[in-house]
Structures are given as structure tokens and as C-alpha cells.
Amino acid sequence: MSRVRVLVGTRKGAFILTSDGKRQNWEVSGPHFAGWEIYHMKGSPADPNRIYASQSSGWFGQILQRSDDAGKTWFQPGTPAGESNKTAEGFPKGESNKFVYDTSPETGKPLTTHQWYDGTPHPWEFKRVWHLEPSLDDPDNVYAGVEDAALFHSTDGGKNWHELSGLRGHGTGPAWQPGAGGMCLHTIIIDPSNPKKIYIAISAAGAFRTDDAGKTWKPINRGLHSLYIPNPTAEVGHCVHHVAMNPARPNVLFMQKHWDVMRSDDGGENWREVSGDLPTDFGFVIDVHAHEPDTIFVVPIKSDSEHFPLDGKLRVFRSKSGGNEWEPMTKGLPQRDCYVNVLRDAMSVDTLDPCGVYFGTSGGQVYGSADGGTSWTAIMRDLPAVVSVEAQAIP
């Protein structure tokens, strides 16, 4: 029977939860990187023992950690302790936490600016890695979505990173603006049927797609409607919170926007709202059932000014029809006096049967469902605020 590993990133360290296929009893390891913010951890689909972690701090900046033994031990790729940071020829060795934005090849100056909160032009400044996405077939091939929004790529296991600057440089960059959490590239989805097709999402710019492995990009926001930008249907400027895909149906995407749950059936070319009968369509997370491509999950949050569940009831809403018709899943979740938030990368599904669903809260709880979202148990109750959750099925 397969096992499952749940990687939990929190404001004060990382935790790894492991269980057998029943998903009733969990072993917990951690805190790893105690005291640091762990925005994201993710395992390689090609080698589940290879895990990448984004470790950051307002004081000491970005650290990139890697484990090759399922999280038992960690190291910073390219910078082994006690070794010189230069090669025998005098060149710098890999610096796994060095994320340097491309400059214009013609002028050598910064590629572009983005909008600051007040609408003035602002230079790109690296702050942290929000999301790590290992490729589907090579553990050393990994993407990083960063703040200020850009996509970086490593082909040597995280030792060196280079920007895929066609994204920032394709033309709309000067119109991007930060959301409340910063101007972050938080979602990276690789099309399993065509790894050159990659979807990303940025708060607050919108969703973008490349069909040529990151050389060129196009905004894919047609159908989005956002009242907080001057033109509600503009090409960019939308605060997309998260996007999810079922690998078996890669042209169908689901999106939790700032407000509105959206669906695209054509690889993001067009979107339509599927909020339907949700009690509120603001939220951060969205995910798709591993085996039922039309079963999707969201956690509605009251509003953009009140980041907690409606009426103090923590409810996962599940749609089995690809949106519009939703049912509240409440069994095992607090139904009174609950005022936590669930952040955008803090929900995940496993690929076991039945499908497991997991999410973490700003109150430090990690909830799991071993029956496709019907019933829930608190795997952890008292962690630091949870930023990210990723589930891995392991042999």
C-alpha cells in the first residue's frame, strides 16, 4: 500500500507528516529550519525523496534547501560546508540563494519596472521564493516563483538559478502591481502532456502561459472581471490567488481569484465564473480531486477585508460538477468561533484511492480528509501559522 507524506511550511519552520494509506495515524518530524519562514516545500514527481524547500527571513533573506533523503537531512545546494566558494579556476561556485533579475541585453539596465502600491513605477527587487515546482521527469530540473514576480529555473538541482525573463519582458510588466502579500509569482503548473506549456499566476497581474518552455509568454485573463482595477476586464492587473489543474485533463483550469471562482476549458484562453451558489466567492486556495477532474475544492473566506470564514464556520466547499453547484463539507471541521485563514498554497491532494485532501490554517491546524473531502480530522492543531501544504504519495 502506498504511503503519503505531507510537507507543511509555516511561519516558523517546516514539518513533515507521514502516514500509511489509511491516513489515520501520522508521524511528525520537525520543526526543520526552526524560526524561519518556509513559504513552500515540494517533492520531485520523478524522485519523491528529493524535496526542495524555500527558507526565508526578513533579516537574512532567502535560503534554498534541498533534501535527497525524504527530509531526513538537508543542505544548501552548491555551497557545502567547509569548501571554497570558488572553483579551482577562481569562478564562483553555485549560489543556491542567488536570484538575480535579467537586465536588458541592449542597455544593461533593469528590464522594466512594475507599479508600486501608489501607482508609481518601482524597480524589481528580489524578496523571497514563494513556490518551488520540480519538473515532472528530472529531479534536478526545478522552477521557482519569486517576489517581486518572476520565474527562475535551475537545471542543476538548485545550485544555480537563471530568470526566464520573457515573462517580465513581454510587455505588460510595467502594469503589474503588488497585492497585500507582495507582488508574488505563487503558482506554477507544468502541463504533463506537454512540459513546454507552463502556467503561472501572479498577484496582482493575473495568469500567464508559455508554450515554448518559458521563452515567450502571454497573459491569459480573458473573462476575468476585477472591480479594483481601472478597467475591470483589463489584460493584466487581476489578483489571481491560485490556479489548479487535474493532470488527466490539462486544458481545464480552475482559479480562485481575489473574488470569484473561475474555470477555463481551453488552457486559459477564456474563463467563466463558476462561483454559483457559494456563500462567498472570496478565498485563496483551490484544488482538484486527483481522480475526478470535475470535483474541486475551495475554502470560502468572508471578504477581502475580513480574512476568516463566514459566520465563524470553517467549511470546505466541494463541487462535483466542475463548479456552480457546491456543497459544504463540515464533518470534523469547527463550526463555531473559527476565525482562521487558509492561504493560497495551503491546500493539496494526494493520489491515493480514495483521494486525500489536506489544508493548513493561519491558526496552525492541518486538516486531512481520507475520503475525498467528505470528512476531516485535525492532523496537527498547534503549529505556527501554516503557509503551504503539499501532499506526496510515496511507494
Place this chain on the structure above:
Amino acid sequence: MIRVVLPAHLRKLAHVDGEVQVDVEGPVTQRSVLDALEARYPMLRGTIRDHTTHKRRAFVRFFACQQDLSHESPDAPLPEAIASGAEPFLVIGAIAGG
């Protein structure tokens, strides 16, 4: 031999306990001490100062001999007591929130 005291998070990254010691050739300045520190502990690159500009990170401070040297020129000579090893060079995480 220059003595350097790192904050707990950076000691853990560098896999060291207590003070670290580095050799500096030539003038003993913030820049030469940090160059030597990063050469010996490459995993600290980017955590104290920017990779490219070498500008001190905003929430990191440099203290020595009861003085705040954070805003001194990186090429200014450090006090003789640092150069002689009598006093350590302190890298401090600024007190700011939890």
C-alpha cells in the same frame, strides 16, 4: 585572526557553535572580514549582504567595541582591537518583531 560572532540562525546555517575565526590579508575592514567569512562559509553568502551590490541587508547590524559600525564605510579600517583579535566583530539581527 579575526573573531566573528554570528547570530544563532547564521551559526546554524554555517554548522558552527560559538565564535568563528577568519584570516584576513591586508587591511581589516568590514568588507575584508565579510569576504573572508563568506569564503570560509559560502552558505552565508546573501544572508548578511547582497550577493551583487554587497550592501548590508537592512535588518543586519555590525557592532564592535561597544560601537555601532553599521553605517561606516565598508572599506573603513575596523578598530585595532578587532584586527588584533582582542574583541570580536558582531553580526547582529536587528531587534524587530517576532
